Amino acid sequence: MASRPVIAVAGLACETSTFSASRTEAPAFHPRRGDEVVEKYPFIQPGSPLGEAVDWRGALIGHALPGGTVTRETFETLSAEILSRLKEITASVALDGMWFDIHGAMCVEGLDDAEYELLRRCRGVIGPDVLVSASMDLHGNVSQELAHQTDLITCYRTAPHVDVAETKERACRNLLDLINRRKNGKAFRPFKAWIPLPVLLPGEQTSTRDEPAAHIYAAVPVVEATEGVIDAAIWVGYAWADEPRNRAVVVVTGWDKEAISSGAEKLARTFWEARNDFSFVAPTGTFSECLDTALKSDKRPYFISDSGDNPTAGGSGDVTWGLTQLLERPEFKEESGPVVIYASVPGPGAVEKAVNAGVGAVITVTAGAEVDDIHAGPLTITGRVHSIKHGDRHAGIEAVLQVGSIYAILTKLRKPYHLERDFTELNLDPRSADIVIVKIGYLEPELYNMAKDWMLGLTPGGVDQDLIRLGHKRIIKPMWPFDRDFKEPDLSSRIIGMSDMDLASR
Structure with missing residues (x-):
């Protein structure tokens, strides 16, 4: 009987406002370690299809209640423990994959892209060959660097979020499929079509209960069903942090460059053309x-x-x-x-x-x-x-x-x-x-x-909710709705293909 693939689980999640006076410390993350990580998610526990097919190894995950900026000491302490635990795992077994369990809007003192930095450090331990699948909140932020460090990346498709477990399970299932593809001797690193949009709106104007977000997100599974596509995702971004990465983003992942590029551009165009239609979810x-x-x-x-x-x-x-x-x-x-x-x-x-x-x-x-x-x-x-x-x-x-x-x-x-x-x-x-x-x-x-x-x-x-009143200074402008009169943005796909050489150099 062939041995099961080994997948580690790691990540830190905290939606953080740079306009909040509070600071987020390590205890707020309620860290789970080792078997506690697997116990959190029924879909990877023994008896479930993914639980039976994979040898899951928990490193450390921490999910904090949204709040103010995470202190640098907190980030360094928890990151160091994640790396230490990953080293213990890789010392005892060959790792096939890692599920990167994050939110995507964690702001850390002195860092502009905390999730990328954490994954970069994890890559330094697990190496370039290990496949990484990230699951995120649609209010997270996907920089080009973060997308480059992952093999698969996806997010929720509902707000309020009623598909949290579904999204995380999809990230894990797609990761297993990718690992099995590699074991069968096929190409195993898909391409990603990444498109940043100059739009930054609060969740209260982008609920998928209402239009236009309802029809925008309804288009996601249609693109995903296209031949040559593995996953499609739209991030609204996080409006209450003042970092250059904060904006909406579309990512479509798959094997066919033309299919993912076309799908991503359709989603980006649909989002952009609806920018005037976003309004608050209630009076x-x-x-x-x-x-x-x-x-x-x-x-x-x-x-x-x-x-x-x-x-x-x-x-x-x-x-x-x-x-x-x-x-x-x-x-x-x-x-x-x-x-x-x-x-x-x-x-x-x-x-x-x-x-x-x-x-x-x-x-x-x-x-x-x-x-x-x-x-x-x-x-x-x-x-x-x-x-x-x-x-x-x-x-x-x-x-x-x-x-x-x-x-x-x-x-x-x-x-x-x-x-x-x-x-x-x-x-x-x-x-x-x-x-x-x-x-x-x-x-x-x-x-x-x-x-x-x-x-x-x-x-x-x-x-x-009055974003203009907050006074963003570091987001990339022009940005809707901070700016209303600017030329048509570049909504063409940026193809991200991750080679082993790319990873080894980072």
Whole structure:
């Protein structure tokens, strides 16, 4: 019986805003090592087709909640461990491939292309012959250098991302096919057609639920099905980082140069011609306008996105501006007022005080603005402790304070609120609330299905939806929509073919 191919798994993932005041440290990545890596993904575990066909070797993966720039010390520490573990693997067995499990929008102090740099270092250990397949978020960035270092590269095709596992499995399945092709004596390094687009838009204008992204991404599997093509992908790019690589990109991978070039150019042209059609996924307004509209509406629950400090896009999560504005509204001063849930503001000291006082106690606490005090300072509030929850993976401890008819969620550490149970486990019923305000951009599926109506609040923070207001200085211009009047861009394919000589020289 022939031995199974050996594939290592490594990567670091963190969507990071260079406009956020926070910094991302090593513990935020929750690193998994060795067998823990394989245990994370059912599709490579024993008993699954890929699990039975491949000998998977976990090096180290780390997936951090989106946030501020990753410190250089964190990157160097985790990168060094990845390299060390890869050396251990290659010392004991011949490696056929590596699955590079990344996001693609990780910004590191002193680096402009962190994922490329990490893969370059990995190549120094695994060598030029090992085949590499990268899976990414469509909000990642693909520089020409990153594309060159990979043999296969793909990304999600939905936003919100409901095809995460599907994308990662596709990256692994295509990698195995490539390895088997090599073992059968056939050409095993495909070509990639790479096209950068001078477009940089936030996810809230490019959701695949809506047009024009819906029809743009519907074209991806059509190109992929073309003979001679292995994979097709479109990256929207990440709008809240100020690096030269940040922009939309199309990559089509395959054996037929003409087929991949034609497919890539069709996708790029479709994207570019739709640039004027991108708009926000919901009605927008100032925070005050959103509250006014919600109060007048008879749709319940009415959701409002406090989008500028969205922790799942890279916001620090502790901007107090939204909650401060909410507490000043006279409509919510009395307990008999419209029920509002607000999620959330970190305040470790406030949460500790709530825990010590217990449910039902009336306390005065100060929370927020420990990291980002640019837009508003710490907030002091007096309220009744409604509920307390221990042990959340992100928040650690959560406490709900009732102030008038407002139920404000305070956390020990920042946390995204995407699921109905995030509220019900705090003895809150979002379905019966009048208004639910969440620090988020587009609503994640459970919230979207729950909301009877919603608005996107254009609020301040490290992931401000008003990109012009943020003040990018290092992106390659001209860039839509920062620039509106510039000549037709070059949308022709750049063919990237990776030879062993190319890799050995890098």
